[in-house]
Amino acid sequence: MRCKVPSLVDLCVQTTVDNVRYLGDVGETDIHLLERILPHCSLEQLIHVENSTEGRDLSQVTNRLWKRFYQIEFGEKSINQVVERMKQRKVTFKWKQLYEAKSKEVEETQQRSFERIKELYQKEDAKRQSRQVRVCTKVPPSSNKRNFYGSGPGSSFGNTKSSLMKKAKIEFVNSREVKNLAAMKNKAVQRNHSQVSSIKPGRFSKMESCSRSKFTSRYSL
Numbered sequence: 001m002r003c004k005v006p007s008l009v010d011l012c013v014q015t016t017v018d019n020v021r022y023l024g025d026v027g028e029t030d031i032h033l034l035e036r037i038l039p040h041c042s043l044e045q046l047i048h049v050e051n052s053t054e055g056r057d058l059s060q061v062t063n064r065l066w067k068r069f070y071q072i073e074f075g076e077k078s079i080n081q082v083v084e085r086m087k088q089r090k091v092t093f094k095w096k097q098l099y100e101a102k103s104k105e106v107e108e109t110q111q112r113s114f115e116r117i118k119e120l121y122q123k124e125d126a127k128r129q130s131r132q133v134r135v136c137t138k139v140p141p142s143s144n145k146r147n148f149y150g151s152g153p154g155s156s157f158g159n160t161k162s163s164l165m166k167k168a169k170i171e172f173v174n175s176r177e178v179k180n181l182a183a184m185k186n187k188a189v190q191r192n193h194s195q196v197s198s199i200k201p202g203r204f205s206k207m208e209s210c211s212r213s214k215f216t217s218r219y220s221l
Helices: 008-018 031-040 043-052 059-074 076-089 095-131 153-173 176-198 201-220
Strands: none
Touching: 008 031, 031 059, 043 059, 059 076, 059 095, 076 095
16 A cells, blocks of 8 residues: 655645744745644744734634634633623623633633632631730749849849848947947057146156267266
């Protein structure tokens, strides 16, 4: 059995399909060729071809392709609902328009859902923060460390100690033993003063003359 030799058209179509990502303006391409080439385009590639083609409506070929993308994206049930509504209202829309409208509707619905979810999270966070109880604990300073600020238990202890020392000192000064010692000291001072004042001046002059005569006689020898 002989293999069928591909025609030049088949080779061109196959080459175009292999490089479909490079397609742009197809305004001068025959419809029967576009029907063989465009089904191999992805959604983005089909949009690019339609936007690049000027002066020609490709919906004759692309309308069924858009219906296929609609079904893939939104499901068979959604297609049936759209078809039923168009029959009831006796209107017809291109599937590209229906796809774009449905995509916008889904996007807006998702955005509203995101906003509601965000609002719920914010309310929940506000409730959680209102329920939180912050407890602040103050740690007292250690008793074995010196208090440099003059406050706290250390300073009160120092004040109590100083007041006790003052009281003990006053009691010691006013005690009978201290008073007796002070009286004895005063008497001794008065006695010494009276002895010094009882010595006559002539006595000092006699002692001075005797010492002077001894000094002169020693050096005269």
